[in-house]
Amino acid sequence: MSGTSEGPTPAADLDRSAATESETPASPGGEPLDGAGPPPVRRVRSAYRSVFAAAPLAMAVVDRAGLIANANEAFALLLGGGSEPLAGRPAADLLELAADGSTRHAYREVLCGRRAELRCTRRLKQPDGRTLWTQITLTPLDEADDGLLLSVTDISAHHDLQARLRHLQMHDPVTRLPNRTLFFERVTAALEAEAHNERGTGRIGLCYLDIDGFKAVNDTLGHRVGDRLLAAVAERLTACAEEAGRTRPSVPLVARLGGDEFALLVADSTGTEQVADLAESALKALQAPFDLSGQRLNVSASIGVVERHAAGTTATGLMQAADTTLYWAKVDGKDRWTLFDPERNAHLMTRQALASTLRPAIERGEFRLEYQPLVGMADGRLRGVEALVRWDHPRFGPLPPNRFVALAEEDGSIVPLGRWVLDTACRQARRWQTDHPDEPPLFVSVNVAVRQVWDSDLVADVARILAETGLSPRLLQLELTESAVMGSAGQPLQTLQALSDMGVNIAIDDFGTGYSNLAYLSRLPVSVLKLDGSFVRGFQHEGPDAPPNPADEVVVEAMIALAHRLGLTVTAECVETSAQATRLRSIGCDTGQGWLYSRPVTPDRISELLESTSYAVGNP
Known part of the structure; x- marks a missing residue:
């Protein structure tokens, strides 16, 4: 097979190449055998082509320039089965191997022979709009060949199952909101240097909320009514977040952290005023009576508000500040939001x-x-x-x-x-x-x-x-x-x-x-x-x-x-x-x-x- 970008080698050429390598069959001792049938190399090449073409696994041969030299029918079908020939097209474009820096670098290393293998997962969009999740493997062929074998496996079913399991693990069963684990994942991601540098604001905001007197609801009316109240609170907070997101680049994340504690995360805050407005709207939304299957309840909430530069902030530090501020809101009289005050916190920490x-x-x-x-x-x-x-x-x-x-x-x-x-x-x-x-x-x-x-x-x-x-x-x-x-x-x-x-x-x-x-x-x-x-x-x-x-x-x-x-x-x-x-x-x-x-x-x-x-x- 050619190592240049001139396209795939035709099957007839593969036959001639095989015949050139062994014009006459030889005995184990090196003597030619008359009438012994096709040469062994030709038989191997022919078998290779048959397996390659008929295999249900999508495969292609890629040259060292990253161009498709040959591809089987399963490979073409996986990519949508279009009429456009695949030979000569860059594999990286077809499979989005250059979509992120780490995969792009690893792919180039394998092409250059400085790395033995590439394994990655890619989401591929087909012409009909369907999306496939695939696992891609790229490995060199034997030393006699200068190409690489590219295989692509459809793992959509497995991926969907994993996604459903992860959703169950990362969401609260009562409110169906993101739970504490997913919330901290999002906070950590929002605080990463790459994230806040790309957004441009470089700030993060958090409203940490709990329901005033929720324990009394559980104790007097039972946990079933308490769960219904939590679900209703979640709906109202979600509506507040969606309303706030209408005029912003992103919708704040609403999560239940446990018990009667909720959080609203603004991963791209534009300043204190934005987060304070969100807290104010949350308070007003929860002040309206709740009608839970004929049970009418009036509740209020206390909210700790933190807004700061993302750089230099940790998830633990952000939550500690929010927890402290929520405590202040309760001490100051409940049914209110309180903004984090560094001086007040410094006095508390000193105390x-x-x-x-x-x-x-x-x-x-x-x-x-x-x-x-x-x-x-x-x-x-x-x-x-x-x-x-x-x-x-x-x-x-x-x-x-x-x-x-x-x-x-x-x-x-x-x-x-x-x-x-x-x-x-x-x-x-x-x-x-x-x-x-x-x-x-x-x-x-x-x-x-x-x-x-x-x-x-x-x-x-x-x-x-x-x-x-x-x-x-x-x-x-x-x-x-x-x-x-x-x-x-x-x-x-x-x-x-x-x-x-x-x-x-x-x-x-x-x-x-x-x-x-x-x-x-x-x-x-x-x-x-x-x-x-x-x-x-x-x-x-x-x-x-x-x-x-x-x-x-x-x-x-x-x-x-x-x-x-x-x-x-x-x-x-x-x-x-x-x-x-x-x-x-x-x-x-x-x-x-x-x-x-x-x-x-x-x-x-x-x-x-x-x-x-x-x-x-x-x-x-």
Whole structure:
């Protein structure tokens, strides 16, 4: 057979070629045999042609240039059985072997002899419009021939069966929507670099939805009604997607991810507005009542909306953002859609990171205490300090209490943390007393959370720490918030009473922001009120022509007078100016705390202040 592009070799030529190769038959020893019949090579060639022509398998011989040299009848029928001769036509065009880059490359490699075989599946469209799925194999002939054998098998029936099985595997039986597996396949495909580069927008959008109160429908009406509701929801979401796709290049994919969770994927998003409009239309579609075989139901949905650049996004990251945003939508009141907010998410992630490392951080000793002076208003001398905990986080740096105390209260780690703060503060107070024996001893004030009162034996902890450190109970002050103390009964009240009987001072922190039930103070073992800074700030001039708020002055003066009548002392928080200090002093406030005197400082700085004869106003 020719290796050029001049067309197939006629059958007569094949006969002459065979005869040329062996004009006279020979014996096994090489001697010619008279009357022995056709030569063996000719018989092989003839048999080859017969099998090739009559075989039900579609076959063709392709030369090294990729042109059809010869083809059997099955091959012609598979391609439509047209009258146009196949010889000399490029095999790649007939079988679409150049439709994708990888197959095109492999085909050329086989033609050039650098690859032994090509196997691929191709979808072929016939002249009558029918489509066939075929498996194509291309392999070289024997070394004596320079051509290649091309075989094509019709696998349409097998392919259709596989397609039906895959459809069942990839679709939800209740709603007939794509299921979670197919959804993630589509998301992954949409995020591939080739996909979003070819589309041009380079963006992806997702609406992650679940039905508010669906569990109640299942529990009260049964799973059969629940399934009907899911199917009806699927129909409405599909209609929304189709409507949205009328003015867009593609229709959003609607999928059921499991339970009452659905997703609408916009693989070629044009921006946040498009995805938000889709979420809004989905909400409105589900707000209309559902009539399910006489059962009328009203439901709503919550939707998390995410829209972002496809580059750098993973399927997992996209779903995590959508899940977080769906949670926000439910927290914000349900029956709404909420757009993903990176700042809100960053705060949440930070909060989760802090919560997960709180207990190990206590064991690793990542916490330290700073102390803010409490100054006598009458003489300006240092009377005590408030211990304030700081977290030297290895990732986020120094963190103030408002970043982690609430988390510690939620997971219970406030109990061991509070115990460490109490122990460290008492030891430090005793050390100052030992190092400065000629100075009046400082009291130390420690904040106590409500959970410490309920979840730990606070009285035993305080007694043990005072015994171990040698600190006098009168030099320890425990601060609780007003809302925690007011209305206390049972164990909290018994705990406060036991601490007070021990000689420990109990202070109400941020007084004036909660119940402010002054009459109740007479029945509590409280010795100190700490006025909230919002009252003290009312003493400050707002401008050169704006005097202090007289109402704040009247309220503060009344609270101080009543506290003194009850035998309580008063500490003013957030004292920032000398004018505030002067006015507080004039109405009888006992101690002050704030940046006018000092920010929270290290223990060494407190030692320096103890050595001064009086506390200098404005000292940093």
